[in-house]
Amino acid sequence: MKIFNVVFCVLFVLFAALQFNDPDPYIWVPIYLYGAIFCALAVAGKYYKGWYLFGILAALTYAVYLFFAKDGVLSWMTEHQAENIAGTMKAEKPWIEDTREFFGLFIIVIVLLVNFVNTGQKSAKKMRKKMMKIR
Structure with missing residues (x-):
């Protein structure tokens, strides 16, 4: 689990840095820093179940x-035939930008x-360890 969280902590920091031209x-x-912070805390052995749940619900809502937004993922799939979203990093088409953002949220x-x-x-x-001690 530590390696998983180290990798995603680094990735989320990089993703956040790439947003400055957005x-x-x-x-x-x-x-992205929200994800990075909670991955870093997990590496340190600190887990915050309520904050994970908050982040999951907020990201899912967005x-x-x-x-379903006007130029969102559904539009990208149906009206724009799921065109390549990785062709160029400068997205002049709003449905490409919204689709990339959707997948970023999915990763988080x-x-x-x-x-x-x-x-x-x-x-x-x-809990199992405590129960074993009681017996």
Whole structure:
């Protein structure tokens, strides 16, 4: 789990740094840094189940918005035949930008979800150890 969190911590910091040339870095830098911070805390052995859940719900809410937005993911899939979103890093087409942002949120949700589940497993292990001591 430590390697997983180190890798994603570094990736999220890089993703945040790449947002400074984006039209809305004030939204995306904090989003990616949120993921980086909680990965770094997990590396240090500190897990915050409630904050993982908050991040998952916030990212999912924004992802649903981006999916159904006028120039969102649904538009990219149906009206623009899922054209290549990696062709150029400068996205002049809003449906490409929204689709990239959607997948960025999807990555954050997966990483936070993995840590959320891992936290639950750690709690269950601690509980089993306590129960064994009582017996």
